[in-house]
Structures are given as structure tokens and as C-alpha cells.
Amino acid sequence: MGKPKILVIYYSTYGHVKTIAEAEVRGLQKSGTVDAELYQFPETLPGDVLEKMHAAPHDTSVPEITTELLAEADGFLVGFPTRFGVAPAQVKTFFDATGSLWSKGALLGKPMGMFFSTASQHGGQESTAFSFLPHLVHHGLIYVPLGTPSPYMYETDAIVGGSPWGGGVIAGGDGSLQPTFKEIEIAEIQGEKFAEIACKLNAPEPAKTPVASDKPASEQPASEQPASATPKPASPVKEGGRFQRFVDKFKNLFKA
Structure with missing residues (x-):
């Protein structure tokens, strides 16, 4: 079984979230237990x-995420800036x-974490995560805070982005504050911790041990009966030997 594949997907207008996304990737790679890939959400603005x-130039070196790639992955770390306490339109x-x-249940049971960027410490780093939870719930994704x-x-x-909901950066009202x-260290830690949980969720199931039944072997279904309860065919050789001994003994009675 190969390593779980974790996708780090971001949307970044000015580059702050991209920097945090790259730190998340480093954290995942540092764990040594997962394969990490970096993607970005498609831009919808002209x-x-x-x-x-005055948005940052579009980085063509990072591929755009597709729904097909989501289905192939084993988990996701998703990052985006807040728009009045909720995810931006590009992500939604x-x-x-x-x-x-959703109709195929393709994302059911997969882990997902989030990270954010806001202009201020009270700009919605927690509400942005909270308001995005319905997307996870309807897909059956497992939120990993x-x-x-x-x-x-x-x-x-000091001004430090991030919360128990996920990593983050405070960008300032004019975007002048860089991560x-x-x-960055908090984001790397998030990547490492997320890798641990993703590996646990993707671990193979242990072999099931048969449970002894209180019912007599004759009342149990054939599939549940212990091996000793299933009659074995008699060996022709052994049966023949026993029969021959019986015949010999019977003959000896008459000889007497």
C-alpha cells in the first residue's frame, strides 16, 4: 500500500495564502508518511x-485543482482569504x-483541514472556517482542526495568525504585512499533524478474528461453523484397514 496522497489547495489574491500553503506542504513532507501536492483554485475574476x-501575478507553475483530482486524493488542506467572514467566491x-x-459519495470519510488569511486579528479566521463547514458535512468529509x-x-x-481552527496569516488592511x-512554523506544524491523522484514517483494517458462538455447531450456518465442526471425509485407506481387521477377527472366532 502506497503513502496517502494529500492535496494542499489554495486561493491567494496577493500571495499571503500561497506562502502559508507552501509551508503546509513542507510540514506534510517533513512527516515522511504522505505524498503532498500543491494546487490552486481556478480564478473567476477577469x-x-x-x-x-493590484493582485499578485498569476502563478502558472502551480496547477489548478479539478474535481477529478479531489476524487483521487486521500485528504486535503485548503487555504483561502476571508471575504466578510466567509470563503471567497472563487472557492465557493x-x-x-x-x-x-457528492452524488457518488466520492469524498466520504476523507480528512480535510483549513488555513486562512485575514486583514486583522478579528477579521474572521475562525468564522471563515465555521461558515465553510457545511461543505464538509454534505460531502461527508472529516474536519481536522x-x-x-x-x-x-x-x-x-504580538500579531500572530492562526487559531485552533487552522493556520493563518494577518495581512493588514493594505496587504503590507507578510507571513x-x-x-509559517504554525503552518508547518499543521501539515505534520494532519499527516499523522490522514495516515491513521487510511491505515488498512486489521484482520477480523472469528467470534465463538454459543449455538451448537449443528445450528450454526456452514460459513460460521468452526473447522472442527465440519465432518471430514473418511480416509479410504484407514477405513479399509479397520474393516479388514474386523473380518480377520471374525474369521478367528470360527477357527476357534
């Missing part, structure tokens, strides 16, 4: 609008197109 927004548009996967595995998440004297080493 180029002239993105230019007016993609998930709106996963109806065929981050928890608080890093001491940086307890700091109160700090603390936010």
Missing part, C-alpha cells in the same frame, strides 16, 4: 479587475461544481 485590485464556485462527487500545538498561538504581545516566521 484580468482587468485583478489588475485594478469550485465547491458548487462538486455535485457529481489544528488545535493549539505551538506556543506562538498563546502569545498576546512571519511564527505563522
Whole structure:
């Protein structure tokens, strides 16, 4: 059995989320237990609008995710900026197109974690995750939160993105704040922790041990009867030998 394949999928307008996504990949790879691949959500805005927004140039070196790739993977880490406390339209548009996967239950039982970017510490890093949970619920995906595995998440004297819901970055109102080493380290930890859980969920099932039945062997279905309860065909050789001894003994009675 090969390693579980985990996809890290991001949408990034100004590059902040992409930096965190790359850290997530490094964390997954550091575990040594999964194969990690990086993808981005397709852009839905026209180029002239993105230019007016001063968006970062589109990175053509990172392939765009497709619904077929989702079905082939064993788990996902998904990252995106918040739009008024919810996921951006680009991400929702993609998930709106996963109806065929839903109808087949193609994502049922697969793990998924999230990471985010907001302009401020109270810009929706938790509400964005919370509002996105229905997508996971309807697909039967298993939400894997981050928890608080890093001491940086307890700091109160510095701006640090991320929460128990997932890794994150504080970008500032004008996008001037770049991901700090603390936010990057938290993202790497998330990748490592996610790999552990993904491996547990994808581990092969242990062989089932037959359970002894209280019913007599004669009342049990043939498929459930122990091997000793099934009569074995008699050996012709042994049966023949026993019969011959009986005949010889019977003859000796008359000789006497």
C-alpha cells in the first residue's frame, strides 16, 4: 500500500495564502508518511479587475485543482482569504461544481483541514472556517482542526495568525504585512499533524478474528461453523484397514 496522497489547495489574491500553503506542504513532507501536492483554485475574476485590485501575478507553475483530482486524493488542506467572514467566491464556485462527487459519495470519510488569511486579528479566521463547514458535512468529509500545538498561538504581545481552527496569516488592511516566521512554523506544524491523522484514517483494517458462538455447531450456518465442526471425509485407506481387521477377527472366532 502506497503513502496517502494529500492535496494542499489554495486561493491567494496577493500571495499571503500561497506562502502559508507552501509551508503546509513542507510540514506534510517533513512527516515522511504522505505524498503532498500543491494546487490552486481556478480564478473567476477577469484580468482587468485583478489588475485594478493590484493582485499578485498569476502563478502558472502551480496547477489548478479539478474535481477529478479531489476524487483521487486521500485528504486535503485548503487555504483561502476571508471575504466578510466567509470563503471567497472563487472557492465557493469550485465547491458548487462538486455535485457529481457528492452524488457518488466520492469524498466520504476523507480528512480535510483549513488555513486562512485575514486583514486583522478579528477579521474572521475562525468564522471563515465555521461558515465553510457545511461543505464538509454534505460531502461527508472529516474536519481536522489544528488545535493549539505551538506556543506562538498563546502569545498576546504580538500579531500572530492562526487559531485552533487552522493556520493563518494577518495581512493588514493594505496587504503590507507578510507571513512571519511564527505563522509559517504554525503552518508547518499543521501539515505534520494532519499527516499523522490522514495516515491513521487510511491505515488498512486489521484482520477480523472469528467470534465463538454459543449455538451448537449443528445450528450454526456452514460459513460460521468452526473447522472442527465440519465432518471430514473418511480416509479410504484407514477405513479399509479397520474393516479388514474386523473380518480377520471374525474369521478367528470360527477357527476357534
